[in-house]
Amino acid sequence: MSFSKDVKEELSNQINSARHCQIAEVAAIISLCGRISISVRDEYMIKIHSENLTVVRKFQNLLIAAFHVRPEIIVRQKKYERNIVQTSELRSDMEETLKKGNIYIAIVKQSDIAKNILKATRLITEYGDIKENLSIVDNIVVQNTCCKRAFIRGSFISSGSISDPSKAYHFEIALPTRPKAVQLREMLKVFGIEAKIVQRKRYFVVYLKEGSQIVDLLNVMEAHIALMNLENVRILKEMRNSINRQVNCETANINKTVAAASKQVEDILFIKELIGFGELDEGLEEIATLRLAHPEASLKELGQLLSVPIGKSGVNHRLRKLSIIADNLREHKEEKL
Template identity: 30%
Template structure:
């Protein structure tokens, strides 16, 4: 089961009071339902590929409006050939849509009704319904954090975006193949959305994976940084050894102080040592306390002495 399916399953199992149930059902129908007419009159059709959500909608309809939706299972003939669960409501259709503020005297509405999103609890339930009907979330173990809710209605998408921003979720909206997508990219904000939806186990799994992933990324970054520093140290050390070799070949031509000779000997004995280690070895071998900047100065002095001699050799 995908991370999205697990999250939706957890949302479906949450107990709702009557008003929250209506708010959630309102979002589900706005996102997924279609209105039809036949010789019997008006009827409502809701279809989805997730069996748990279909069962959840069935139970909401039955408990809130005492109707008995007709359930049918269709086989998708393209791509993965998944089952499609269709619920059809032939009774109280107008009453249900009117009560949910989807159908009024001015027609069908696809924006979050104020009556069902005024309170924080109902607004949460409404967003839960939106996610159940058209939401998806990347598995936190993958490379990118991404949560989105897709709808064919621009008005609906703008309403969802506004609701999410009300909960300090900086949702953005794009148009993708005639579909309006409201999305979040930041890992901490996706975690906040899961918390808002009361998907506790999904939130725990998401945060656990996110912490592990961020830890390993930081560790890898540190390892890369250390490796780069080590390579830099080795390269500098090799150059210093080359300068020392030139000075030793031309020892009769130049005068080298005792302190510089100490550094030359230490560098030769510890070719892979960094600055701090060279300072420490200098103290252990010669009892000489030298700072990092002092060691750097002496190594630069070795370079200054060797450069002219190297130029003479290549002249």
């Protein structure tokens, strides 16, 4: 099971005890993947369509909790467009037997019940008219902070996804209209979460790419198990990155030291070959001899090997002098040529 599916599974098993929060979550599901039909006899019907069984199961459980209604469930094969299951109860264990690639539909056929649900979620006007695009923008059911949490949770279950955090940090919810996307982004701001919006084909995607922001959002949706799992992955990734940075830094330092030592040996050998060490003062001759004898030694180690030990800066100063002498000798040699 993917990480995204794990999060939705955890959220689908949560039913808030407050009815107003249950209604807010129902409003999100209907708004994002619901269809409402009104017959010529003014009879209402609600349909929830999803390729994700979790969405329909959560919608069913919310209706039972908030309205004491159990919707009819239909499972339809996408390829043949025929019903393979029709039941009044959708259980989590059914997911093992239902095939992938199906469409899951929850239907509330009773007109009076459907109308009551739509009135409670404020998705129809007081005159019974359906709000444009089932919009919940400025809807009173999401005025409370707790109801905003529920609405965000319902939105994610309906049309959201989250990447495996061990590979990348990416959270998104796809919405059918820009106003809905803007509204969701503003809801997230209430909790200090700065999301962005991008248009992808006919959808407007509200997304996050920062691990810390995704952790905060999981906390807002009350997906605490998923939050802990993501934090464990983040800690492991940060430890690996820290170790890699340290190793890279140490490797770079080693390479730098080796390159510097090679250049020093090259300069000293050039001096020795051209004029010998006889014209060098005692300190330079001693450090030159030690460097040739110990090409892999650090500056500190070379300093301790001297007859009168000196520090790293003193050793570095003498080796730089040798480098200058070698460069001057090279220039004089080139001039003669």
